Amino acid sequence: MDTKQRILDEALTLFSEKGYANVYVADIAERVGIKAPSLYKHYKNKQAIFDAIIEEMNRRFLEEAGALQINGADAGADAEIYKHISEEQLITLGKNLFLYFLHDDYTGRFRKMLTIEQFHDKKLAAAYMKQYVDDPISYQGMLFGLMASSGVLQTENVEIMTLHFYAPIYMLLTVCDREPGREKQALKTLEAHIRQFNTLYSREEKRVEENKKKSRRKV
Amino acid sequence: MDTKQRILDEALTLFSEKGYANVYVADIAERVGIKAPSLYKHYKNKQAIFDAIIEEMNRRFLEEAGALQINGADAGADAEIYKHISEEQLITLGKNLFLYFLHDDYTGRFRKMLTIEQFHDKKLAAAYMKQYVDDPISYQGMLFGLMASSGVLQTENVEIMTLHFYAPIYMLLTVCDREPGREKQALKTLEAHIRQFNTLYSREEKRVEENKKKSRRKV
DNA sequence: GTCTATAAGAAGATAGAC
């Protein structure tokens, strides 16, 4: 890897651990194996390093938009798969989503850095929300919509159903980011969550609709 | 309010907005209406201000442990209420939990500060997780356990049921902390979430158990 | 492109008058 890229890489690691203000240009240079002044031949200043990281992040987020999919390359293929998905496949899907977010080297460091820096810059807060809340929910919602229309899941309230699937994954992710020792337990919880989700939402009888009528009568 | 307390208050506000490293002692002093050197008559140094905030936070967290309850003073009374809770009351409960976390002046600033600073100090990460994940789930789980044993909710998997109730609230909270403009929409989503939660988990027929058997046959 | 030396300035903290 060339020096210019290594600077970004080491800076990202440090920013994700300590936050921008607590990382000194000399720290970054040391990790790269050069002295601080040499670094200014590659980037105008410290802020330019940060900006380059954000730029690269946005590029990767776009590139990897499909990485959460069963088949990242082809949404049509995904749709076919989801129409016939089993509980075990749903669990695999959830775990993959979770583990990708948690362990992907770049993704994990980006997320931690955004978590620390998001309050300094509204654009970063928006980027964080898009990547870890809105986009996953949007994509999962699309898939669940397909599953509902093909009869695998119930059709009402797909939006809330998606929230019910993803919110626990998101919460467990924030737990493991901060306390990595809880990952094993989190994976167990994740699996139990998805099994129960599947039990609640699989559409083998019209449970939900019936219950709603009763609920309305009660009120 | 005396100067010593006002220093903590203004410092907390600034730390929650910018993070410890980006707040200068002179900024805090200016907000209080004194000059920076005067501040050192009240606290030994900048770190001591931060430590005092954390100390106060821990004290308030203990004091307000009951604030999330319908009746903070008496868990037994809570139990009685929960045994006969209606959907509308469940919605009120969820909204109160959400709005308390979101708008309580101290709580909100503490949470934002912890969000920024948690990666600098494992103790802060643990405090964050306890306050916003483990304690709420523990308390809600206890209440849902009561509701299950009294026949209001189904009895299996109370732990996951609690996760399904709280995780969306947690996620919406992190959204609104970062993008306050989304609060109105978040409240709507929250209400739809709880209605669907109630529909899924209320125990007016043995839907879930039946479905589980079918699911096992399928596998 | 990397180095050493160093300038320039920011921020925390102290001294001592009032």
Place this chain on the structure above:
DNA sequence: GTCTATCTTCTTATAGAC
């Protein structure tokens, strides 16, 4: 307890040799 003046240290960034 608050102030002005000042010290000290740390950090970014530049100058200029190699």
